[in-house]
Structure formats: C-alpha cells, structure tokens
Amino acid sequence: MENNEERMRQWCRMWNEDPALAHELMSPTCVQWSGQTPGLDSVVGPAEQVRFLEGYRGKHINIFRPRVLADGGDHFAYLWDVDKADGRKLTGFDVNILHGGGIAENWTFVGERRDTTPDPAYTAGDDLDKVLDGWLRWRAGEPADVITGDFGFFSGAAGPLTRPDPAVLTPHRAPIVDPVRGTVAFLWTGPAASGADLLSVRDGRVARAWSLTGTRSFRY
Known part of the structure; x- marks a missing residue:
C-alpha cells in the first residue's frame, strides 16, 4: 500500500468484500483487539484473518466506510x-x-x-501536542481554553x-499527530474503561471530537 489513506480504504474493503486483501495490508504477525468482543484475539496474521473473515461474512454482511483520518506515518487512526x-x-x-509496511497492531x-x-x-x-495536553486537562474537568465556540x-x-463526564485519561502508546490535516488521535485508559x-x-x-469507549482492557 502506498499510503495510510489507501490503507484505511482497503481495510474497509477487506471487511466488506475482499478478505484476500489481508495479505497486502497485514504484517505476518499482525494482531487485533476489539473494544467490545474477544473474537479477534486469536486471529494472528493475514492467513488467519482470511479464514476469520470468510466465516464472519457468511453470517454478517456489513458495509464499512472510512471517514476522518489522522496520519502519523508509521501509525494512523480513522473514523468509520x-x-x-x-x-x-x-x-x-x-x-x-x-x-515493515504492514499493519502490525490494530485496535477497533x-x-x-x-x-x-x-x-x-x-x-x-x-x-x-500542546492542544492534546489541553484536551487531557479539559477531559479531566480542569480549566483549559482548548475548544472552539x-x-x-x-x-x-x-x-x-x-x-x-470528567475523567483522568492516561494515553496508551504514542499519540498520532497529523499537522497536515490538523487531527490528533490517541488510545487511552481511564478509571473504568479503555x-x-x-x-x-x-x-x-x-x-x-469523537470518543469511543471499550468494555475490555487492552491486551497490548
């Protein structure tokens, strides 16, 4: 894949209609984590992803569309x-x-x-980075001049x-900062959720701002 905008489109296409794209998108040891279900925990690498998707699509015909991207080069995130x-x-x-050019870790x-x-x-x-610091203070309920009118x-x-609701969030892994698009994304752990x-x-x-919460702790 040439860039992360293409990767996000093709990842959605993989789930929609073409499981074989896993071989182009994923590293040999790619792991996935879902905030709602452990179903992806045992899926490692593209071959297992193809088998998983073939079974999944036999039961679920869902259509995914990518939206807003935060591109940090060797890591990226997007809304869908x-x-x-x-x-x-x-x-x-x-x-x-x-x-190595393939998705090695995924959180969804x-x-x-x-x-x-x-x-x-x-x-x-x-x-x-300064905006992110202000956002974390604002999320914690502290005064912070960080949002628009x-x-x-x-x-x-x-x-x-x-x-x-006010909550102290601890960033998990490195934040994704995209100065070209003016977007920032980060994983976090909080008092009762990830x-x-x-x-x-x-x-x-x-x-x-968009905030999505999982019901499970991060595995990695």
Missing part, C-alpha cells in the same frame, strides 16, 4: 461508519501501528449509534452528549 445487516447504522474508530472500537454530522474540513495546524462532540454511547479519542483542530483549538 458501518451499515449493519440488521439495519443499525453505527460509527466506529480504528487505530493502527505499521511495521464501535459505538452504539452513528455520528450523522458532516465531517469537518481538514485544516493544517501547529502545536498539536462551535465545538461538537460525539460519544459512542447510546445517548448524545455535549461533553464527556478508549480512543480523535480530535479535529482549527486555529489551535479542538473544533470536533
């Missing part, structure tokens, strides 16, 4: 939508780490509803929220 076979329309989030979260708001335009930004927040929980946040930054402040 899925149309489920049972009629549900949901939004989810994937985080990936590359090794799915919400209980869909974010129906239009995706923000990408806006190049500087000092995104028209800030929008999406939680994967069943009911809509205008902002998350999760991931995606931030869209405009003029040095967070204009949009």
